[in-house]
Amino acid sequence: MIEKMKKLTFLVTNKEYDGFIQSVRDLGVVHIDQLQQGATSPELSEAMQREKRYEAALSALEKDVAAYAKDTMSSNEPSTCPERTPGETLERVEQLLALEQTLEGERTELAALIVQLLPWGEFQPAAVQALAQRIGYEIQFFHCPAKYFKEEWRQDYFATVVSESDDEVFFLTFSKEVPLIQAKRVSMPAQSLGEFQLRLREVEERQSKVRHELVLIDKQQSDLLRQGKREAAGDIRLSQVHLSDERVAGDQLRLLRGWVLDERKDALLQYLEEAHIFYEMEEPKFEDDVPVSLREDRYSRLFLPILKMYSLPNYHEIDPTMFFAPFFMLFFGLCLGDGGYGLLVMLLSLYVLLRGGQKFKDYARLGLWLGGATLVCGLATGTVFGIDLSQQSWAFLAPVKPYFISDGGVGPIFGYSPMMVVSVMLGLVQVLLGMGLKGAKLWKNYGFPYAVGTFSWLVALLAGVLLYGLPVCGVELPLAVQYALSAVIAVSCVGIFLYNSPGAYKRPLLGPLMNIGGGAYSVYSMATGLLGDLLSYIRLFALGLTGGVLGGVFNSLAIDMTSGLPWFVRWLPLCLILLFGHGITLGLSLISAFVHPMRLIFVEFFKNASFDGGGRAYNPFMRVEESNEE
Numbered sequence: 370m371i372e373k374m375k376k377l378t379f380l381v382t383n384k385e386y387d388g389f390i391q392s393v394r395d396l397g398v399v400h401i402d403q404l405q406q407g408a409t410s411p412e413l414s415e416a417m418q419r420e421k422r423y424e425a426a427l428s429a430l431e432k433d434v435a436a437y438a439k440d441t442m443s444s445n446e447p448s449t450c451p452e453r454t455p456g457e458t459l460e461r462v463e464q465l466l467a468l469e470q471t472l473e474g475e476r477t478e479l480a481a482l483i484v485q486l487l488p489w490g491e492f493q494p495a496a497v498q499a500l501a502q503r504i505g506y507e508i509q510f511f512h513c514p515a516k517y518f519k520e521e522w523r524q525d526y527f528a529t530v531v532s533e534s535d536d537e538v539f540f541l542t543f544s545k546e547v548p549l550i551q552a553k554r555v556s557m558p559a560q561s562l563g564e565f566q567l568r569l570r571e572v573e574e575r576q577s578k579v580r581h582e583l584v585l586i587d588k589q590q591s592d593l594l595r596q597g598k599r600e601a602a603g604d605i606r607l608s609q610v611h612l613s614d615e616r617v618a619g620d621q622l623r624l625l626r627g628w629v630l631d632e633r634k635d636a637l638l639q640y641l642e643e644a645h646i647f648y649e650m651e652e653p654k655f656e657d658d659v660p661v662s663l664r665e666d667r668y669s670r671l672f673l674p675i676l677k678m679y680s681l682p683n684y685h686e687i688d689p690t691m692f693f694a695p696f697f698m699l700f701f702g703l704c705l706g707d708g709g710y711g712l713l714v715m716l717l718s719l720y721v722l723l724r725g726g727q728k729f730k731d732y733a734r735l736g737l738w739l740g741g742a743t744l745v746c747g748l749a750t751g752t753v754f755g756i757d758l759s760q761q762s763w764a765f766l767a768p769v770k771p772y773f774i775s776d777g778g779v780g781p782i783f784g785y786s787p788m789m790v791v792s793v794m795l796g797l798v799q800v801l802l803g804m805g806l807k808g809a810k811l812w813k814n815y816g817f818p819y820a821v822g823t824f825s826w827l828v829a830l831l832a833g834v835l836l837y838g839l840p841v842c843g844v845e846l847p848l849a850v851q852y853a854l855s856a857v858i859a860v861s862c863v864g865i866f867l868y869n870s871p872g873a874y875k876r877p878l879l880g881p882l883m884n885i886g887g888g889a890y891s892v893y894s895m896a897t898g899l900l901g902d903l904l905s906y907i908r909l910f911a912l913g914l915t916g917g918v919l920g921g922v923f924n925s926l927a928i929d930m931t932s933g934l935p936w937f938v939r940w941l942p943l944c945l946i947l948l949f950g951h952g953i954t955l956g957l958s959l960i961s962a963f964v965h966p967m968r969l970i971f972v973e974f975f976k977n978a979s980f981d982g983g984g985r986a987y988n989p990f991m992r993v994e995e996s997n998e999e
Contacts, residue, residue, distance in 0.1 A: 371688050372662045373631040374987070376654075380647040381623050389646060390610060397991030398637055400660045401610050401627040413608035416601050423455075423598035426462045427591065434587040450582075450589050455597030458590050465579050465586075472576045479569040485555070486562040488512070488532045488539040493561050506543040513538055513552035522550055603992055610990055628653075628660050628987065655814065659684035662987035669694050671735040679971050680982025685814050687806055689980055693970045696799050698742045700966035703792065705958050706913025707920060708747025709754035713955070714740030743962075750774050750788060750913065754951065755920020783841065788910040796906030796973070797834070800899065801827060803977030810979060818871040822888075825864030826895065832857040865891060902973045908965050916958040923950025 377399065381389050393399050453461065489510070501508045511528075518538045522528035526542040533539070542548050558565070617624050629637055634650070641648050653659045661681050665673060665688075672694040682688055705711060718736030721729050751758035751773035759770055759777030772778060774787045782790040808823035836854040839846055846854075866888030873883040927946035931939045974980075 370664045370691075371682060371684060371686070372664050372987075374628045374653055374659050374662075374684065375631055375634055376651050376657065376659075377627045377629055378649045379625040379627070380617075381625065383621065383623065385644070385646065386623055389644070390607070392640055392644065393637075394607070394610075394990055394992060396637055396640060398629050398633045398989050399627040400629070400987050400989050401625060403609060413605065416604035416608055420598060420601035420605060422459060422463070423594055423601055426459055426466070427594050427598065429466055430462070430583065430587045430591060430594075434584055448585070450585050453590065453593065455593045455600065458586065458593045459597055462583070462586060462594070465583050469576065469579045469583070472572055472579065476569065476572045476576065479565055479572060482558055483562065483565050483569060486558070486565065488534055488537075489557075489562070490531065491562050494557055494559055497557075504543070506545065507547070509542045509544070509547060510555040510557055511540055511542060511548075511550070511552040512555060517551055519550075522548070526550070606990060627990075629989075630662060630987070653684060655685060657684075658985065660987040661984035663688055663690070665690060668738075671731055671738065672697060675967060675970075678967070679975070681984035681986060682980065682982060683984040685810075686980065686982075686984075687810050687813070689806065689975070689978060692802060692806060692978075693799075693974055696795070696974070697966050697970055698738055699746070699795070700909055700969060701739045701962045702742030702744075702746035703788075703909040704912040704916075704962035704965055705743040706747060706750060706916045707752050707754065707958070708744050710916070710951075710955050710958065711740045711743025711745075711747050714743060714959075716740075739962075746913070750917075751778055752913075752917040752920075755917060755922075755924045755954070757917065757921065786910065788913065789907055792906045792909040793903050795909070796903045796969075799906075799969075799974050800902055800977050801830060803974045804830075807977065807979040818868070821864045821871070822869030822891070825861040825868070826891070829858050829861035829865065832861070902977065905969060905973055908969075912958070912961045912965060916954060916961075919954040919957075920951060923947065923954065926950065 379389070393401075497508055506527075515533060515536045515538045518528075518530075518540070522540075522542070526544045526548045528540050528542050530538055530540045540552075542550075547554070638650075640646075661684055663673065663681070669691045672690055675697065676682075676690050676693075702711065705714075715737055718733045718740055722733035722737070725733060747753060751770075752775075757775070757777065758766055759773045759775050770778060774791060776786060779787050781787065804823060804827045808820040808827060811820040811823060832854045836846070836851060836858070867881065867884050869887045869891060870884050873880040873887075876883075923946065927943050927950065930946065931943045934942070975982075
């Protein structure tokens with residue numbers, strides 16, 4: 370439900386301004402509009418940059434500290450961090466991260482040099498150069514594949530093999546000039562292998578100390594970083610509020626506009642009266658961009674993330690969450706379509722609910738509802754882990770087999786698969802509900818006359834379903850009921866053709882013609898659009914059928930491919946095929962079960978409900994420490 374708002378306009382002197390802003394911030398109930406759109410300030414830029422730094426530091430600790438904690442720490446390393454402020458902690462973390470990055474670069478470079486020197490063993494490059502000068506020959510280092518090494522090199526260049534590894538030959542040559550041979554020349558560094566190994570150990574020890582300190586900070590002072598991030602976010606909000614006023618009366622007064630929830634206005638009004646702040650409170654106008662606050666119960670709140678993927682409703686709409694939530698749950702169950710998969714989703718959600726963090730609990734509760742719906746739908750259609758229960762000869766299923774919504778259960782309806790008919794009927798119910806919400810929205814915003822055309826269509830369709838649908842289902846209607854339903858349809862046609870645009874009657878001559886034309890167009894739109902919308906719901910049947918068929922195929926593969934093996938060997942490949950096959954099927958079905966119900970909600974339902982969205986969230990100005998952002 371969309372909570373009621375009040376529009377506020379404040380007029381504050383420069384002398385009162387700072388105290389007023391702090392008091393409003395302490396109350397934490399006023400959503401302040403930014404009147405200077407696009408304005409910025411050095412304070413705002415600095416606070417935003419500071420918040421990004423805190424976010425980067427926290428992200429780096431969260432990403433790397435688990436790996437760092439595995440490093441072996443010496444017993445003489447400190448076990449506590451010195452006392453710091455949030456800013457000092459941030460600077461220390463940034464220093465350590467920069468140092469760790471530099472040390473990692475050095476370690477990588479030294480490791481590469483050590484790998485290069487290992488085939489040559491331990492020697493002093495300076496001694497080699499001294500030897501070359503004494504004998505009057507250039508000493509060159511080469512390596513090549515063993516099959517390309519030629520024995521004549523020993524004669525021509527005194528080639529001396531130092532080592533061989535992985536079919537690679539490492540050798541020296543002694544010559545006056547660079548030998549013309551098919552081998553890769555190696556440039557030796559100025560230090561020996563042992564010196565590089567010593568430097569590598571020193572770098573690794575420094576890395577270990579840096580990582581140890583990062584682990585300590587993560588364990589003992591990460592709350593300081595979060596506090597600093599909250600303070601930066603609060604400074605951002607404060608700077609934005611300072612940019613949200615207009616100067617009037619020669620810069621002597623400041624004008625601010627904001628919004629407050631109707632039920633939370635009393636404390637604010639009391640402060641304004643006591644502080645003698647000039648203000649004006651009024652009801653929102655239709656053209657106002659009113660922030661939106663949704664009041665949801667524990668059930669519908671679980672589906673808010675799905676609504677926000679599309680958009681928040683604007684202030685003048687009807688909150689659709691409580692209306693689409695049951696349908697989304699049911700559609701998810703039909704698309705996943707397997708009782709066994711539903712049970713797995715429930716068990717996984719229950720585990721997350723009991724063992725996961727607080728931020729995952731709402732998702733876990735949503736998973737329980739969706740898994741429960743899948744379990745019910747799977748049992749109703751007779752599908753469990755790809756097994757079609759309606760085709761099994763198990764004795765305990767005999768009493769319920771005729772009631773499965775499948776070809777092997779209740780059988781075809783009107784010559785069609787029963788799930789196809791059920792899917793279309795569910796679509797009809799949701800489309801009609803959407804039309805009802807559209808009429809209610811028009812009534813709320815413009816008055817009942819503007820909703821007459823929509824309600825006329827709703828009544829005509831309902832009466833038509835009863836008049837022509839019930840006899841098809843074998844229900845014989847009395848003649849009086851048929852006449853009554855026909856009369857209802859006729860009266861509805863009057864509203865459809867003569868009162869679909871009440872505003873047109875302000876033009877006496879054109880009004881009736883415009884309404885008749887609009888009615889004819891609405892008949893065409895309804896005839897084409899309604900059929901297309903209802904056919905879209907067949908995807909519920911198709912996706913549920915696909916998942917069941919895939920699961921059954923993998924069951925058959927597992928049984929047929931292992932049928933010739935002894936039982937004590939057969940169980941392993943049988944289980945592997947089933948786990949692999951049902952894992953793929955479950956993964957693909959879960960994607961479809963999320964995407965396609967959302968498509969039906971966002972396209973078919975929202976279109977018929979005339980849901981525009983575009984709302985902005987109510988975000989009162991308050992101290993961030995007191996909010997629920999963390």
